[in-house]
Amino acid sequence: xxxxxxxxxxxxxxxxxxxxxxxxxxxxxxxxxxxxxxxxxxxxxxxxxxxxxxxxxxxxxxxxxxxxxxxxxxxxxxxxxxxxxxxxxxxxxxxxxxxxxxxxxxxxxxxxxxxxxxxxxxxxxxxxxxxxxxxxxxxxxxxxxxxxxxxxxxxxxxxxxxxxxxxxxxxxxxxxxxxxxxxxxxxxxxxxxxxxxxxxxxxxxxxxxxxxxxxxxxxxxxxxxxxxxxxxxxxxx
Numbered sequence: 001x002x003x004x005x006x007x008x009x010x011x012x013x014x015x016x017x018x019x020x021x022x023x024x025x026x027x028x029x030x031x032x033x034x035x036x037x038x039x040x041x042x043x044x045x046x047x048x049x050x051x052x053x054x055x056x057x058x059x060x061x062x063x064x065x066x067x068x069x070x071x072x073x074x075x076x077x078x079x080x081x082x083x084x085x086x087x088x089x090x091x092x093x094x095x096x097x098x099x100x101x102x103x104x105x106x107x108x109x110x111x112x113x114x115x116x117x118x119x120x121x122x123x124x125x126x127x128x129x130x131x132x133x134x135x136x137x138x139x140x141x142x143x144x145x146x147x148x149x150x151x152x153x154x155x156x157x158x159x160x161x162x163x164x165x166x167x168x169x170x171x172x173x174x175x176x177x178x179x180x181x182x183x184x185x186x187x188x189x190x191x192x193x194x195x196x197x198x199x200x201x202x203x204x205x206x207x208x209x210x211x212x213x214x215x216x217x218x219x220x221x222x223x224x225x226x227x228x229x230x231x232x233x234x235x236x237x
Contacts, residue, residue: 001126006089010198012077015085017062023082030086034128037086039175045079046137046173051162052228053221057119058201069225071162072138072183076123077197079137089126093133094191094200096120097164101186104161104236107223110215117189119206124193127177136173136180139163143232144173144182150236159186161231 009016015024024030029040052069061081064074076092083090096117099106106114122135139147139162147161148168157166164186165171172180194200208216230236 001089003089005195006091006126007084007087009081009084010196012058012060012197012201013081013084014060014062015081017060019062019065020081020085023065024085029082034088035177038083038088038125038127038132041079041082041086041088042134042137042175042180045075045082047140049075049078049140050228050232051075051139051143052225055217055221057206058197072135073119073121073197075137076121079123079134080197083123083125091124092121092194092197092200093124094119094121094194094204095187096189096191097183097186098159098188101159101164101183102162105224105227105231107220107227110220110223113212115207117207119204120183120187121197121200122181132177133179133181135184136171136182138182139173140232143228144171146231146234146236149234157185161236162228 014020027040029037032040049064050069051071054064054067054070054074057073059074061078064070064078070078080090080092097120099114099116099118102114102118103111122133124131124133147163151158152168156168158168164183166185171182173182191204
């Protein structure tokens with residue numbers, strides 16, 4: 001393993017930008033033991049960066065931090081940048097998920113025209129002895145709790161509302177030194193491992209026509225974010 005490569009900044013993993021440097025210094029994550037360091041960064045990205053939809057997947061960590069919200073790919077970029085900032089080697093594992101996992105968040109009017117395969121990723125961190133998969137950071141606790149309250153009376157399996165799990169009652173989302181997952185059962189394609197999100201997005205981008213991409217950026221994602229906010233407040237549509 002090339003530790004230097006897997007802790008280096010990149011245009012997307014811009015942890016030397018002022019906002020990220022200030023955050024890391026203020027939280028003093030770098031002084032923590034490794035397991036606690038991973039957990040502190042993970043918990044920040046999971047719960048202080050809300051589940052939501054940015055203008056694009058291919059945006060730098062500093063932009064995700066400024067937005068204050070993100071989804072699997074953008075929150076993953078921020079997670080990787082912060083992990084590298086505190087000396088934790090990390091890499092990206094790329095996938096697609098079936099669009100049914102986003103049903104309930106994508107407005108019903110636009111669900112039929114959404115891509116069948118939606119770009120997805122999780123982060124793999126090296127904890128000193130082995131690689132650990134981190135995907136459970138995608139949904140903040142308030143959002144996930146209200147999804148659980150609504151759907152658990154109907155069963156313990158869910159693929160929708162940003163959730164893909166067979167254990168909705170107790171999904172593996174908290175950092176306890178093990179893999180975490182929240183959308184794993186929705187995965188339908190595996191693109192393999194990449195050292196950086198920069199390399200991943202050079203090869204794989206969400207397949208939108210230009211009109212659909214414009215519609216997503218200026219309209220659909222704002223509607224999706226409004227729906228996510230309502231779910232977070234306990235108002236499932």
